[in-house]
Amino acid sequence: MGEPKLRPLADVLRDWEAVIGLEVHTELTSLRTKMFCNCRLSHDDAPNTNVCPVCLGLPGALPVPNREAIRAIVMAGLACGCQIQRRSMFYRKHYFYPDMAKNFQTTQGPVAFCMHGRLDLEVSGEGAAERPARADADARGEALARSADGSYVVPVRILRIHMEEDAAKMVHAGGEEGRIDGATESFLDYNRCGTPLIELVTEPDLRTPEEARLFMEKLRRTFRTLGISDCSLESGSMRCDGNVSLRRRGSRKLGTKTEVKNLNSFKSLHDALAFEIRRQASLLEGGDPVRQETRHWEPSRRRTIAMRGKETADDYRLFPDPDLAPFDLSDEFVESVRSLMPELPDAKRDRLQRQYGLKLHDAAQLADDPDVSARFEEAVALATEGEKRSASGSAGASARGVAATVANVFVNLLPAFGAVTSAQAAGVSLLLVRDELTFAQARELLAALDGTDRDPEVAVDRLGLRQVSDVEALDPVVNEVLTRCTEQVAQYRDGNVKVIGYLVGQCMRASSGSGNPKLFRKMLAERLDS
Structure with missing residues (x-):
């Protein structure tokens, strides 16, 4: 039974x-x-x-x-x-x-x-x-x-x-x-x-x-x-x-x-x-x-x-231990312990949301581990400073935008790697902020950096991963794809706007994966809507 x-x-x-x-x-x-x-x-x-x-x-x-x-x-x-x-x-x-x-x-x-x-x-x-x-x-x-x-x-x-x-x-x-x-x-x-x-x-x-x-x-x-x-x-x-x-x-x-x-x-x-x-x-x-x-x-x-x-x-026959005197904790001892208290996870999660404009999920993930959150904040400071220098008077990415990208790297990419420094994470994040790297390429770059002291700016070029975001350089690629893909162009102009994804894929293939897909999409839309 x-x-x-x-x-x-x-x-x-x-x-x-x-x-x-x-x-x-x-x-x-x-x-x-x-x-x-x-x-x-x-x-x-x-x-x-x-x-x-x-x-x-x-x-x-x-x-x-x-x-x-x-x-x-x-x-x-x-x-x-x-x-x-x-x-x-x-x-x-x-x-x-x-x-x-x-x-x-x-x-x-x-x-x-x-x-x-x-x-x-x-x-x-x-x-x-x-x-x-x-x-x-x-x-x-x-x-x-x-x-x-x-x-x-x-x-x-x-x-x-x-x-x-x-x-x-x-x-x-x-x-x-x-x-x-x-x-x-x-x-x-x-x-x-x-x-x-x-x-x-x-x-x-x-x-x-x-x-x-x-x-x-x-x-x-x-x-x-x-x-x-x-x-x-x-x-x-x-x-x-x-x-x-x-x-x-x-x-x-x-x-x-x-x-x-x-x-x-x-x-x-x-x-x-x-x-x-x-x-x-x-x-x-x-x-x-x-x-x-x-x-x-x-x-x-x-x-x-x-x-x-x-x-x-009753089964345990509990009674005071005769070998240990009662404990008397002084107010001074308790207050000295209170002064050592770190920021607790819930409070840290709420602060990360307020200070950096992070999503609740990302802030909670970062706050879970004190070492990770400390490295994250160090990387944000480095990446924000780097973006300010590279913007050279132009608008550049907002501080919160940079922080969101760094959080994305820490939450979704870094758990797979054990020895990427805060400075390296900041460098990879900056490449993402500038659209010089895709998320998939960032994973490949981090794998190459893991456990080394290599500079992301140098490594990305040696690996041939840096995306091209120059309109003049990408313009011939867009022209070639539009000329070749006449059927998809007609479909788009007949109202099937989803076909632009196919055209972006063709541009990426024609550029051997080096073109910026966001920029390709923007350039294609401008041509097709004109």
């Missing part, structure tokens, strides 16, 4: 409301040492080489907190609108598992460093369509206003951001998809044990898998901008647990939740939650209860499977 057929997600969400909360774990990879000892942080060293009595949990070893880790979590809290608690404590969270040799994890108790924050989540396009229009209310029952294109903003409350130490890395060999089930042997690498880890816990304010995915993406952009973590989902420095339950539309009573553990990609987060929503709906509609449990996502089979019953706080 096979598994029951599940209804499509869109059908389920019309009848049921999904209530989703996330727990996002982020390693502070920017630090040099672990949370409670001086062992070096590294993902690349040989297994079990960066260990000591503290992270191995040997008797008598005493932990010493990492001040820079505290600075990083306060920065994360400020970026997420949290209240920074002046007094908090570390607790012991007990569990028996090989990934923590001392059999407890050092974490924070009821009061974390960062409490009660909020991030506003912008949802648009296909993602906005995932939430049924009849469900336009946030977690507090307040109406969500939709724009004409269907987009909306949902406030996502953050319960807490707390500090804890990461566990050792376990590698299961011989099993399916790296799981312990069916493995022939398991290996432990304690290099990761004791790595400073912050865990952000949201309130159950998310209502669709796409909202969950977008929230994690936004958090990743924020933490990378702060410079506290590389947020690599591939290496596990950022991972997510998703909690989800269902309730009938219109009901305020929460259903029984399940937790899907260790989702390490945006796609896995979306797909695992989507499956779990459909699975729970199938159970409830069949009269069966949902069990409170922890589940595992199997990407190859596109399903979740039960791992264990869900633990409660």
Whole structure:
């Protein structure tokens, strides 16, 4: 007997409301040492080489907190609108598992460093369509206003951001998809044990898998901008647990939740939650209860499977760690962290739009990565100055026009190349602004520049890519094409204006691709309309 057929997600969400909360774990990879000892942080060293009595949990070893880790979590809290608690404590969270040799994890108790924050989540396009229009209310029952294109903003409350130490890395060999089930042997690498880890816990304010995915993406952009973590989902420095339950539309009573553990990609987060929503709906509609449990996502089979019953706080026997004194953060410390805060992605996106007149999509793409946005602004300054010099008193391209072209290069061309400098990007952009290069040729030129110190102005001529934009030089080409293509000329004059595209193509072929297609089109139209 096979598994029951599940209804499509869109059908389920019309009848049921999904209530989703996330727990996002982020390693502070920017630090040099672990949370409670001086062992070096590294993902690349040989297994079990960066260990000591503290992270191995040997008797008598005493932990010493990492001040820079505290600075990083306060920065994360400020970026997420949290209240920074002046007094908090570390607790012991007990569990028996090989990934923590001392059999407890050092974490924070009821009061974390960062409490009660909020991030506003912008949802648009296909993602906005995932939430049924009849469900336009946030977690507090307040109406969500939709724009004409269907987009909306949902406030996502953050319960807490707390500090804890990461566990050792376990590698299961011989099993399916790296799981312990069916493995022939398991290996432990304690290099990761004791790595400073912050865990952000949201309130159950998310209502669709796409909202969950977008929230994690936004958090990743924020933490990378702060410079506290590389947020690599591939290496596990950022991972997510998703909690989800269902309730009938219109009901305020929460259903029984399940937790899907260790989702390490945006796609896995979306797909695992989507499956779990459909699975729970199938159970409830069949009269069966949902069990409170922890589940595992199997990407190859596109399903979740039960791992264990869900633990409660009592199962962990939490109590204050006697080896660590309570933390008292001074106002001076918090304000010193606030003074280090960089421009956050949303604010940077809005500024790039205002300052350079960029499209929303381009501004958002550039703001996503602080290194890319810094290089973009450097390239804009260089290209704008270069255009001013080359205009020589003529009108030239506007500053915003130059910026738009540079943005186009950075968003659509540069991601394919790893070592093109800001100056080279500015030079290629100027060639595009002056119509001396097509977009396809710009890609070819960037490939030739990648990883070199070559000047675009020199390279474009050596490669024979520079477009001819001299009317006198192109005039014989236009004359030859119009004389030869009499049938298309007649079609144009009979009202078929689209045929001009064919004529432009003929001009490009006749000029061996060196002519400016925009100028060819203009010259052809002037001749044909006269």
